Amino acid sequence: MTERNLAQFRFARHCKDKLEALNSAYLDGGDAAATALATFDADRDNIEAALRSAGEIAQADADWNALVSEFADASMHIMLVRQTPTERLTTFQHQIRASRILADTEAEGRALCNAALCHEALGQRRVALQELQDAEELQRRCKNDRGLAIVLQNIALTLTGLGDEQSAQSKFKQALDLARSVDDRATQASILANLGTSYAKTQEFDRARECWQNALVLEQERQHRFGMANALGNLGLLAGFQGAHDKALQLHQSALDLHTALGHQTGIAYAHSNIAACYSSLDEMEKAEGHFAKAIEVHRFYGDLSALAVTYYNLALLREKADDHAGAAQSAQEALRLFEKVDDPRKDSAEALIHRLAQGRDGGAHAP
Incomplete structure (x- = not known):
């Protein structure tokens, strides 16, 4: 490396190490997660600049490509609540390229999975499904049950987006069994939340409630406020469907408070939509329209x-x-x-x- 390139590399590695520590703290949940997000926000410009430069500089250099892949892994969770799908997609596309150069099959599988999530959020479901199927093949080849559980869950999410709930539920159950086999409680909670939503769509409400309540217990044990907010929101949806609109409103407001504390904009948008639905059921139309307007603003901004x-x-x-x-x-x-x-x-x-x-x-x- 040239002297200038070496300085860029050291700065990028410093930012990667910092982001990695913040990402770990965020996953601890509770006050640690809120502190991690606040710390990231204070140094966001430097971290994002280093992430972009690493992806642009890395070509055939093994050290740079390894750093690109590590940087993408370090960014996975915090960037989910801070960047748009298009911004995140660029990071994971760089990781796909880098991992292929390095012949790092596990990293390529993770990158494909995360790129698919971005394409899913952008409405490109068939692109996402192909990426996920490629990732599934890689995870099976590596015999990585933890990674495979995550990939199968994301395939299920894509299938439910395409309207195939029966196939989605089958994939969710396979993923849940794998997550339990490796005692991955975070992934278990996520799968239970999404399986509950699929059951609700097929009007299997007792099964949906059981999934969401179990997910909430797991998230409370971890003190993971993001997961707690999602579980509360799902239980609020069920309460609203069953006519308990005041209870539903309370649950959705609790979810909104948690998402707001974390600065999770997508979660805030969904909570506003759910609160709007409650107010509509209570015939408070002006309040309902106001909450829908807030949700639209966030969803439009994040694409x-x-x-x-x-x-x-x-x-x-x-x-x-x-x-x-x-x-x-x-x-x-x-x-x-x-x-x-x-x-x-x-x-x-x-x-x-x-x-x-x-x-x-x-x-x-x-x-x-």
């Missing part, structure tokens, strides 16, 4: 097109309920445009709503 589409669809239902048919039609058209863009089967629900609004009929559709 989560699937979530944005669902929020617009639910806003259309709210406006229809409030007899604002012009506003409802506008929101439904935007939902349809986004659903089509991300190849989401829920576009059929948006088309049906647009047709009903055009005919001036009262339907009684439910949010997709």
